[in-house]
Amino acid sequence: MFGLDKKDTTLLIVVALMVLLAPFILNPFPEGSAMAQFNAGYPDLMQRFVIFGIFAIGFNILFGLTGYLSFGHAAFLGVGSYSAVWMFKLLSMNIIPAIVLSILVSGIFAAVIGFVSLRRSGIYFSILTLAFAQMSYNLAYSVLTPITNGETGLQLSLNDPRILGSSATADGSIPVTSLFGLEMRAAEQIQIGPWAFQFSVGFYTCAIIMLIAFYLSIRIFRSPFGLMLRAVKSNQQRMNYTGLNTRPYTLTAFIISGMYAGLAGGLLACMDPLAGAERMQWTASGEVVLMTILGGAGTLIGPVLGAGFIKYFENIFSKINESTLDGWFSFLPDGLQHAVVWVADHFVGSGWHLTLGILFMLVVIFLPGGLVEGGQRIYAWISGSKRKAKAAETKTEPAE
Amino acid sequence: MSKTDISRRGVLKSGAVAGAGLAVPTIFTASSAHAFTNEPTGSSVTLGFNVPQTGPYADEGMDELRAFQLAVEHLNGGGDGGMLQTFSSKALKGNGILGKEVKFVTGDTQTKSDAARASAKSMIEKDGAIMVSGGSSSGVAVAVQGLCQEAGVIFMAGLTHSNDTTGKDKKANGFRHFFNAYMSAAALAPVLEKLYGKDRKAYHLTADYTWGWTQQESIAAATEAMGWETVNNVLTPLASTDFSSYIAPVLNSGADVLVLNHYGGNMVNSLTNAVQFGLREKQANGKNFEIVVPLYSELMAKGAGENIKGIVGSSNWDWKLQDEGTKAFVKSFGTKYGFPPSQAAQTCYVQALLYADAVERAGSFNPCAVVEALEGGDSSLPGISSPSNKGYLFDGLGNGQTLYRSADHQCFKDVLVVKGQENPTSEFDLLEVVEVTPVAQVWYEPDNPMFAGGNLGKCNPGA
Numbered sequence: 001m002f003g004l005d006k007k008d009t010t011l012l013i014v015v016a017l018m019v020l021l022a023p024f025i026l027n028p029f030p031e032g033s034a035m036a037q038f039n040a041g042y043p044d045l046m047q048r049f050v051i052f053g054i055f056a057i058g059f060n061i062l063f064g065l066t067g068y069l070s071f072g073h074a075a076f077l078g079v080g081s082y083s084a085v086w087m088f089k090l091l092s093m094n095i096i097p098a099i100v101l102s103i104l105v106s107g108i109f110a111a112v113i114g115f116v117s118l119r120r121s122g123i124y125f126s127i128l129t130l131a132f133a134q135m136s137y138n139l140a141y142s143v144l145t146p147i148t149n150g151e152t153g154l155q156l157s158l159n160d161p162r163i164l165g166s167s168a169t170a171d172g173s174i175p176v177t178s179l180f181g182l183e184m185r186a187a188e189q190i191q192i193g194p195w196a197f198q199f200s201v202g203f204y205t206c207a208i209i210m211l212i213a214f215y216l217s218i219r220i221f222r223s224p225f226g227l228m229l230r231a232v233k234s235n236q237q238r239m240n241y242t243g244l245n246t247r248p249y250t251l252t253a254f255i256i257s258g259m260y261a262g263l264a265g266g267l268l269a270c271m272d273p274l275a276g277a278e279r280m281q282w283t284a285s286g287e288v289v290l291m292t293i294l295g296g297a298g299t300l301i302g303p304v305l306g307a308g309f310i311k312y313f314e315n316i317f318s319k320i321n322e323s324t325l326d327g328w329f330s331f332l333p334d335g336l337q338h339a340v341v342w343v344a345d346h347f348v349g350s351g352w353h354l355t356l357g358i359l360f361m362l363v364v365i366f367l368p369g370g371l372v373e374g375g376q377r378i379y380a381w382i383s384g385s386k387r388k389a390k391a392a393e394t395k396t397e398p399a400e
Numbered sequence: 401m402s403k404t405d406i407s408r409r410g411v412l413k414s415g416a417v418a419g420a421g422l423a424v425p426t427i428f429t430a431s432s433a434h435a436f437t438n439e440p441t442g443s444s445v446t447l448g449f450n451v452p453q454t455g456p457y458a459d460e461g462m463d464e465l466r467a468f469q470l471a472v473e474h475l476n477g478g479g480d481g482g483m484l485q486t487f488s489s490k491a492l493k494g495n496g497i498l499g500k501e502v503k504f505v506t507g508d509t510q511t512k513s514d515a516a517r518a519s520a521k522s523m524i525e526k527d528g529a530i531m532v533s534g535g536s537s538s539g540v541a542v543a544v545q546g547l548c549q550e551a552g553v554i555f556m557a558g559l560t561h562s563n564d565t566t567g568k569d570k571k572a573n574g575f576r577h578f579f580n581a582y583m584s585a586a587a588l589a590p591v592l593e594k595l596y597g598k599d600r601k602a603y604h605l606t607a608d609y610t611w612g613w614t615q616q617e618s619i620a621a622a623t624e625a626m627g628w629e630t631v632n633n634v635l636t637p638l639a640s641t642d643f644s645s646y647i648a649p650v651l652n653s654g655a656d657v658l659v660l661n662h663y664g665g666n667m668v669n670s671l672t673n674a675v676q677f678g679l680r681e682k683q684a685n686g687k688n689f690e691i692v693v694p695l696y697s698e699l700m701a702k703g704a705g706e707n708i709k710g711i712v713g714s715s716n717w718d719w720k721l722q723d724e725g726t727k728a729f730v731k732s733f734g735t736k737y738g739f740p741p742s743q744a745a746q747t748c749y750v751q752a753l754l755y756a757d758a759v760e761r762a763g764s765f766n767p768c769a770v771v772e773a774l775e776g777g778d779s780s781l782p783g784i785s786s787p788s789n790k791g792y793l794f795d796g797l798g799n800g801q802t803l804y805r806s807a808d809h810q811c812f813k814d815v816l817v818v819k820g821q822e823n824p825t826s827e828f829d830l831l832e833v834v835e836v837t838p839v840a841q842v843w844y845e846p847d848n849p850m851f852a853g854g855n856l857g858k859c860n861p862g863a
Contacts, residue, residue: 155546158854
C-alpha cells in the first residue's frame with residue numbers, strides 16, 4: 001500500500017494505530033487512583049509526543065542515514081516557531097499558512113547553514129552546526145528583539161493586524177488557532193467507567209501530520225536517494241574516489257531534515273501560539289540527539305519512541321513532589337519513610353534529569369541499538385528463538 | 401526500490417484509510433457540558449502552583465512553594481491560621497474553599513516561558529487546576545497569564561515586577577498583588593536624591609527581558625526627572641552567571657552610579673562582580689561611586705552577603721514590619737520552616753488567600769464570578785482623587801490598606817525603600833527599612849504611557 005512493501009506497510013499501520021489510539025493507550029490508570037499520576041493522555045503532552053516525534057524523525061533522516069551529527073537542529077525548530085507566530089500575527093489564525101511558512105523559512109535557513117557546515121564532516125561539522133545554532137539563539141535572544149521579543153517570547157496581542165482574520169473576537173479576546181474554523185484547542189472528554197479519555201482536535205491534527213511525515217521518511221529510507229545517503233555514512237571517502245560528488249546528497253538530506261524541524265516548530269506554535277528563544281538553545285539541540293539515540297538511530301520508529309520517552313519524563317516525573325512521595329511511602333515506619341522520601345526526592349521533581357540520565361546510560365550501555373533493540377530482544381525472547389534474536393541484533397545499525 | 405504499481409483494490413483501500421484518518425478529528429469537536437473549565441465536582445478543589453525550581457530565580461521559587469503550602473494548610477483549617485485571623489474579609493472559615501478541601505499540584509517553570517506554559521497546561525488539562533499561581537519572572541508570568549486567559553482559569557501572579565504584566569499584557573483572568581517597576585522608581589527617586597544628590601551620572605545594567613526593560617525605563621525616567629543623566633544602558637542575558645565583562649566598561653564610562661536592574665541569582669552575581677572590581681571604593685566625578693539595585697529581597701541579600709551592605713533598593717514587603725498581619729504570617733511561617741519568609745513568599749501566600757476569599761464571596765468557582773469579586777465594588781483608597789480609584793479594598797495582609805484596582809487588576813499599597821543592613825543583629829536581619837513610601841506617591845493612572853497599549857478583554861470561563 002502507498003508504494004511500500006509489506007513489512008513497511010505493517011509498520012506504518014501499527015504506528016498509525018498507536019498514534020490514533022494514543023488517548024486510550026496513554027491513559028491506562030483510572031481517574032482518581034494513585035497511579036493516575038502516571039497517565040500521559042492529556043492533549044498538551046500527547047501533542048508534544050507527536051511534534052517532537054516529527055522533530056526526531058527529521059533529525060534521523062540526517063543522522064541515521066548519513067551519520068552527520070548535527071548539534072544545532074533546535075535552530076530550525078525555533079525558526080519554524082517564530083515564522084508560524086508571525087503568520088498568526090500578520091495573516092490569520094489558520095494554521096495552514098503558518099505551517100507552510102515555517103517549513104519554507106527553516107528550509108532556507110537549513111540551506112544556508114548546511115552549505116557552510118557540510119564542507120566539513122565528523123566533529124567539525126557538529127561544532128559548526130552548534131556554533132550556528134548558538135548564533136541564532138543569541139540573535140533571537142537579544143539582537144533581533146524587535147522580531148523575536150527576546151526572553152519574553154513572541155506572543156499574540158489584541159493589536160495584531162491579522163489581515164485575513166480578525167484582531168480580536170467579538171467578546172474582546174485573542175482569536176485561537178484553527179484549521180478552517182476547527183479550533184485546535186477544542187476537546188471532547190469521554191467517560192468510560194472510572195476512566196476519562198480526552199480527544200483534542202490539536203492532537204489529531206498533529207497526529208495526521210506526523211503520520212504523513214513518518215510515511216515520507218519511510219519512502220526516503222527505501223529510495224535510491226536513501227541508499228546513497230547510507231553509502232555516505234559507510235564510507236564517504238570511497239564514494240568520492242569513485243568520482244561521485246556526495247555534497248548535493250548530504251545537503252539535500254540536511255535541508256529535508258531542517259524542514260522537518262521547522263514543521264515541528266511550526267506545529268508547536270500552532271498548538272500554543274508562543275515562540276521563545278530557549279527553543280533554540282543548545283540544550284534543545286542536545287535533546288533531539290538524545291531522543292534519536294535513545295530510541296535507536298537509523299531505525300524508522302526509534303526516534304518517535306525516544307521522543308515520547310524523554311517528553312514523558314520531562315512532564316510526568318518533574319511533577320512528582322515531596323507530598324506525593326510522602327503519600328506513596330506512608331505505609332513505611334516513620335523514620336524509614338523520611339529516609340526513602342529524602343532519597344527518592346532527588347530523582348523526581350526538579351531532579352528528573354538525574355533519572356533520565358541514568359536511564360540513558362543504561363540504554364546506551366546495554367542496548368546500543370536503543371529502545372528498538374530492546375523491543376526486538378523482548379520479541380525474540382517471547383518467540384523463544386535464539387537464532388532470531390541474533391538476526392535481529394545484526395539488523396540494527398547503532399550510530400557510531 | 402519502491403513499488404509504484406497501482407491496483408483498483410489498493411486505491412480503494414488507501415482512500416478508505418485516508419478518509420477515516422481525516423474524519424477522526426471532526427468526530428470530537430463537540431464541547432463538553434461543564435459550565436466552566438475544570439469545574440470542581442468532588443469534595444476537593446485543585447490549585448496549581450507553578451514556580452521556578454531551577455534557573456536564576458530558583459531560590460525565590462522554593463520560598464514561594466513554601467508559602468503556598470502554608471496557605472493551603474491554613475485554608476484547610478490546619479496550623480495557626482496565619483493571616484486568616486487578621487484579614488479584613490471574614491469570608492474564609494478554615495474549612496477549605498466553599499467547603500471543598502484544597503489540594504494542590506506543583507510544577508517547575510525552569511524560569512523559561514516555554515517550560516512554564518507546558519507545566520501550566522498539564523496542570524489545567526491533566527490535574528484539573530481551577531487556578532494557577534506563581535512565576536518568578538515577568539516573562540514567565542506574562543506567558544502563563546496569556547495561557548490562563550485562553551484556557552479560562554484564573555491566574556494569580558506571584559513574583560512579577562514588570563510594568564507589562566498589568567500594563568500592555570494585562571488580561572481579565574490575571575491578577576497581581578506584587579508592586580511593579582514604576583512604583584519602585586517612584587518610591588526610590590526621592591530617596592536617591594536625598595542620599596546622592598541631583599547631579600549624578602548613571603550606568604544601567606539591565607536583564608534582557610520584559611521586567612528588565614520596564615524596570616530600566618521606569619528608573620531612568622524617574623531619576624532623569626530629578627536631574628540625573630543616564631550614561632549608558634547595557635542589556636545582559638537572563639541566563640548569564642558572570643558579569644565581569646559587563647562591569648569592566650563601567651569604570652571608564654564617566655558614570656558615578658551603577659544601577660543593577662537585575663533580580664535573583666543575576667543580581668547576586670552582578671553585585672559580587674561589581675564589588676570585586678572595587679566599584680564601591682572608587683571615586684568618580686569627585687563623588688563616591690554608588691550602586692543601586694531597584695528591586696531586591698532578603699533572599700538576594702543573603703546570597704550577596706557582605707556586598708549588600710548600604711545598597712539602596714525597594715521592596716514589596718519585609719518580615720520586620722510591625723503590623724498584625726505581618727506578625728501573624730512571620731510567626732506561622734517561622735514555626736513551620738525555621739526562618740522568616742521573603743517578599744516572594746508573602747505575595748504568593750496573600751494571592752492564594754485573596755483567591756480563596758474571592759471565591760467564598762462570589763459563592764462560585766466560576767472564573768467570571770471570581771473576577772467580579774476581585775474587582776470588588778466601588779471601594780477606593782482614601783486620599784487619592786481619581787476616577788480609576790475603584791476596586792476591592794482590603795487590609796490585614798501585611799501591606800496595610802490595599803486596593804485591587806479594577807481597571808487593570810493591579811494592587812496599590814505602600815512601597816518600602818530598603819537598604820542593606822550595615823550592622824546585622826542576626827543572620828536574618830539583612831535589610832533595613834529606610835522609608836515607607838505612601839501609596840499616593842506611587843499611584844499612576846491606567847493610561848500612563850508606560851502601561852498603555854493593553855486591553856483587559858473579557859473574563860473567560862472556558863469550556
